[in-house]
Amino acid sequence: MKPSQLVAGLIVIGAAAWIGSGVIGSDEPAAGAPDAPAAAAARPPFRVAVQMVANEDHARRVVLSGRTEADRRVxxxxxxxxxxxxxxxxxxxxxxxxxxxxxxxxxxxxxxxxxxxxxxxxxxxxxxxxxxxxxxxxxxxxxxxxxxxxxxxxxxxxxxxxxxxxxxxxxxxxxxxxxxxxxxxxxxxxxxxxxxEVVALEPMLAVVEIAERELGGVRVGDAADVALANGGAARGRVRFVSAVASPQTRTYRVDVELEADGAPIPDGITCEVTLTLARVQAASVPRSALVFSARGELGLRIVDGDGIVGFAPVRLAEDGMERVWVTGLASSVSVIVQGQDFVAEGQKVEPVTHVSRGS
CATH class of the missing domain: 2.40.50.100 (RNA polymerase II/Efflux pump adaptor protein, barrel-sandwich hybrid domain)
Incomplete structure (x- = not known):
């Protein structure tokens, strides 16, 4: 055997022995290393920010887009x-x-x-x-x-x-x-x-279409605020609520008679009508606190007295930019407002009271 072949064989044998010693040694636990379950149990619970919320008698509001329409056109x-x-x-x-x-x-x-x-x-x-x-x-x-x-x-x-x-x-x-x-x-x-063709500019109507789920909250005589596309504003009251849905949109026509105050309002101008619906028991929570469950239900993650995370399904009563009003909660619950996306139902957490800026 040539000397070069002998040297190459020795190098291969040495490398195999070195690799093998590392694999064999890894099967033995390191001295003083903590057990994995014990380490997990020793870790402190995940901290979440919570806020106590309670139901209130809330007057719901809904904003609808529509148009002005002359009451009489002959x-x-x-x-x-x-x-x-x-x-x-x-x-x-x-x-x-x-x-x-x-x-x-x-x-x-x-x-x-x-x-x-x-x-x-x-x-x-x-x-x-x-x-x-x-x-x-x-x-x-x-x-x-x-x-x-x-x-x-x-x-x-x-x-x-x-x-x-x-x-x-x-x-x-x-x-x-x-x-x-x-x-x-x-x-x-x-x-x-x-x-x-003669058009009467007074009274002027604001005509909107309301969804069937909100129909039960609208009554003839309810107050309404109207913002016009030309920058004007007006107040009015609901004069008519249709009992028959539109076959195309499945929505119901609502006529708001505007109060004659100041300059006449043009016919056919775009407007936004804010209706005050019937009062309900609802709670105000941050919009960011809303989550979806594994089954696709909209709700909030809550914490009980023992620090265990739960899920409460809710329904939107009124939508807002930063906060929303929801129904379906108990009279008073602790809602997770920060960290809700990093915990799961049944997990034990450490709740920390969160103070909102508006409080």
Missing amino acids: DVVARTNGIIENLPVRRGSVVRQGEEMAVLSDEAREALVGQAKARLEQRRAELKARLRLIETGNLPALQKPVLEAELSAAEAAYAQAEAERDRNVIRAPFDGVVNVLHVREGQALQVGSPIA
Whole structure:
């Protein structure tokens, strides 16, 4: 055997003996090394920050996005035939109830009124004269009902002629603004032809859609605060709560009648409505304290008197930026507000009272 081969063999044998000695030696416990279970038992419990919370009589609030909507919007139409002779309004004109908006041509309606009036006077004179003849016996008494019926018919014809004459003047149905004008002076109209759309700016409604789980907390007459997209604000009260859900969204329409205070509110503007719902027993906890259980339930980790961690499922009553109101807790519990993500149910911990900045 060559010397180089002999040296290589000795090196391999020495390396194997050195590695083997380390493996064999690792099976023996080191002198004075503590036992693993004993070391775990000797470690102090994990410290968590806790906060005592209690249920309170809380008025829930919900913020909903919606829009303003005019309570009254009417298309004013012609009630008779004629040509527009006078059109004193324009788009955007403010009108008062009963104000003239358009005047149509006469079309002999005034003459028909005169004719009906003359016939009425004739019937009255005939009735007066014939009643005298009936009283003297020169005319049968049975003629009296016939004469009275003829007089009533004449009165009805006269009233009808006056009503037809008055239809040539189109008047505003209520106080509002002319939003759309469909006609011009000189245009010929027939019965039912649209003339203008009038929108009443008061009262103005804020219309929102509320989810079915919140529907039970809304009542007619409840107060509401409304923030408008143009920077304005208003207050109002719930006037209508729909009893039928929208087939598309499964939500319910709620109308809030806004108080007329200051400048008129535009129709169709985006708004946020804050509704105050029915009071419930709820507790205020930090939003960060909420966790999910292994089964996917939303809740809080709590600590009992022995320092054992538990889980309490809750439901959100009102959402907030930093704190939330929840229902489902006992009257008074110790909630883990820091360290809840590092412990598990059944684990023993060392609770430390946490003092919030707001307290």
